[in-house]
Amino acid sequence: MKIKAYVVHEANGPYLLEDVELDEPKAGEVLVRNVATGICHTDEFGRSQGVPIPLPLVLGHEGAGIVERVGTGVEDLKPGDHVGITYAFDNSCDACKHGEPYYCENFNPINFGGVATTDGTTRLHQDGRDVSMFFGQSSFATHSVAAAASVAKVDDDIDLGLVAPLGCGVQTGAGAVINAGQADPSSQVAVFGCGAVGMSAIMGAAVVDCKTIIAVGGNPKSLELARELGATHTINRREVEDIAGEIRRITGRGADISVDTSGNGNMMLNAIRGLKFHGTFLPVAAAGSLEHFEVGADIMMPMRTMRGTCEGESNPKQFIPQMVKWYKEGRFPIDRILSFYDFKDIDQALRDSHDGKIIKAVLRISWSCHEVMAPGRDADNDVGSGLVRSGVPGPFL
Ligand SMILES: [Zn+2]
Ligand SMILES: [Zn+2]
The missing domain is CATH 3.40.50.720 (NAD(P)-binding Rossmann-like Domain)
Known part of the structure; x- marks a missing residue:
């Protein structure tokens, strides 16, 4: 399917909002319509090629949204579920089998290797070329395909803008x-x-x-x-x-x-x-x-x-809902450290982070945003035209 995603084509290059082809979820994977994504320092580390991830690349690793489709073998998630997406792990090494996915032996190759968790290939393509994934999710996009093991179901009544940063920065x-x-x-x-x-x-x-x-x-x-x-x-x-x-x-x-x-x-x-x-x-x-x-x-x-x-040694399917519960009880006020931006304003969010004006930026990817960016709807809109450019050099502190 065709989606919109911020593509990075060169080291420290701008975030360009472009059309990207996203594969259907394979076995053990889910397709999530992203509603929000946090911005984490590690994204800038990827953009600057602090880790050499093959380019072009779609960053973002704090996605939250609604499940649209599930691949075969996925039993604990279904279309319509509200979810947060977290770090990737292979779900097959000794550590993962022992219920300690945060110690996954393949943590680095999976999260920073540019590929999906399940089979070592990417789900993103553009003009016949592979586009690298990040943390097995690439959430700076309207949609993500991610391993179901890395997707945590949350209550329907929690603002997904609050859920997004739980997947990396907050749980860390x-x-x-x-x-x-x-x-x-x-x-x-x-x-x-x-x-x-x-x-x-x-x-x-x-x-x-x-x-x-x-x-x-x-x-x-x-x-x-x-x-x-x-x-x-x-x-x-x-x-x-x-x-x-x-x-x-x-x-x-x-x-x-x-x-x-x-x-x-x-x-x-x-x-x-x-x-x-x-x-x-x-x-x-x-x-x-x-x-x-x-x-x-x-x-x-x-x-x-x-x-x-790393990643707060979090077992995501338990710890992410646990943090949501604490928030609802008024004991974990994550909203106090978050600032929200429209998806198209990624550059402003980065500038404000860089300047120390805010603590943590979260981009909201609204329904209207999806509609505005539907192919052919408004090619002149700067959101959909692929002309949104980043003026911020990475990495930031
Ligand atoms: Zn593992
Ligand atoms: Zn992070």
């Missing part, structure tokens, strides 16, 4: 604290960075009633919001020289868990040094420069653990 932060960190009410947690993932980590710590939740950031407004989302203490990294010492002072003996979402070597060092004896450091950011990140003595003698964690 909240899940780092809840699933990877196994935080509980006795836990003292320090979160470095107050972007979408950091705020989600704070909300995750709050929803499991962590005793102490320390937000470390450099923007007073963000730190204020962090408090409203559940942080019990805040540290302005621009004002406090010894951040690790301040964390130890607040907690008494050091944090049980620290999460870094900044990717900054100095912050990561403070995240480790602020831990208690035997505490756990969870870096979730793709780190840039790790200058000064010399941690031997800080890890070994205090018997601390440092381990990477």
